[in-house]
Amino acid sequence: MKNGKNNEFRPTGGGSAGKNAAAGRETRENRENREPRERRENREIREARENRETHENRTPREMRENREPRGGKNPPQKDSRVRKNTFVERDKNKNGGGRDKNNADGRKDTYVYVLDGNLYINLTNKCSNGCSFCVRNERASYYGNYLWLRHGDPTAEKVIAAIGGLGDIKRFKEAVFCGFGEPTYKMAELAAVADWVHAQGLPTRLNTNGQGNLINKRDIVPELKGRIDLVNVSLNASSAEKYQPICRSMFGENGFAAMIEFARLCKRNGVNCRFSVVDCIGEEEVAACKRLAEGVGVPLYVRKYITDS
Numbered sequence: 001m002k003n004g005k006n007n008e009f010r011p012t013g014g015g016s017a018g019k020n021a022a023a024g025r026e027t028r029e030n031r032e033n034r035e036p037r038e039r040r041e042n043r044e045i046r047e048a049r050e051n052r053e054t055h056e057n058r059t060p061r062e063m064r065e066n067r068e069p070r071g072g073k074n075p076p077q078k079d080s081r082v083r084k085n086t087f088v089e090r091d092k093n094k095n096g097g098g099r100d101k102n103n104a105d106g107r108k109d110t111y112v113y114v115l116d117g118n119l120y121i122n123l124t125n126k127c128s129n130g131c132s133f134c135v136r137n138e139r140a141s142y143y144g145n146y147l148w149l150r151h152g153d154p155t156a157e158k159v160i161a162a163i164g165g166l167g168d169i170k171r172f173k174e175a176v177f178c179g180f181g182e183p184t185y186k187m188a189e190l191a192a193v194a195d196w197v198h199a200q201g202l203p204t205r206l207n208t209n210g211q212g213n214l215i216n217k218r219d220i221v222p223e224l225k226g227r228i229d230l231v232n233v234s235l236n237a238s239s240a241e242k243y244q245p246i247c248r249s250m251f252g253e254n255g256f257a258a259m260i261e262f263a264r265l266c267k268r269n270g271v272n273c274r275f276s277v278v279d280c281i282g283e284e285e286v287a288a289c290k291r292l293a294e295g296v297g298v299p300l301y302v303r304k305y306i307t308d309s
């Protein structure tokens with residue numbers, strides 16, 4: 001299977017064969033016309049390199065047009081410590097799942113799993129954050145459940161069928177929307193599954209990064225009312241400056257502000273909401289988070305940091 005996978009991604013010969021065929025049709029005249037241009041470009045590149053060494057910093061085009069380099073002769077250098085926002089790739093489910101994400105061929109994606117007497121629901125791998133501590137950076141599974149979805153996000157029907165396969169769900173304490181992604185990316189599925197779970201008599205909880213309004217470009221709080229019995233917002237830090245380097249929201253520091261506003265809207269709309277932090281952030285930071293939560297008017301839940309999974 002592994003070889004089969006490799007074959008799947010191996011570039012086919014078509015592209016290069018096509019290029020060779022075109023080269024074969026090239027006339028001598030074309031080649032002669034092209035060669036001086038290539039030589040000229042090589043010279044320009046060589047000169048550009050030499051100029052860079054003498055701090056002139058001009059591109060070949062700038063040299064040709066005899067222009068000043070963009071940003072002046074000494075443009076600011078890029079800081080290699082600043083990480084590129086890799087959200088585009090995250091959105092395509094490419095930068096998670098750890099090293100084992102393509103292992104265990106033939107395994108089924110996990111839409112629902114059971115932990116600590118709760119029923120957990122994994123709706124998506126999309127996330128607006130790229131938290132440095134996220135389990136999915138390291139592995140495709142969580143306590144043996146493959147939450148890295150190799151076959152796409154499930155429909156509400158697939159999730160409901162998976163829950164139905166577990167038998168009587170009244171034995172669980174609650175149904176929690178929490179997996180390897182941000183559940184509010186899938187509002188339609190979340191609503192349908194929450195309604196179904198409620199109809200079976202089970203309470204619901206949403207674990208969220210609180211950026212659902214930015215993600216959906218609308219206020220989603222009214223859609224949670226009556227469907228979600230507890231919204232748990234992962235606060236993670238007491239300020240945007242502290243949050244962003246750890247959680248790396250695709251919305252920049254606006255992600256933190258939107259999360260606070262989201263919690264405020266939940267409270268205002270009568271949706272039961274709390275913030276949560278892990279205890280390893282230090283007493284001072286926990287105290288600062290508590291003050292922030294009090295300001296918003298929602299409780300703060302301090303939970304133990306889980307190291308093994």
Ligand code: SF4
Pocket residue numbers: 127128129130131133134135136179180181182209247
């Ligand atoms: S918000 Fe949650 S799912 Fe998203 S990167 Fe952070 S820990 Fe992972």
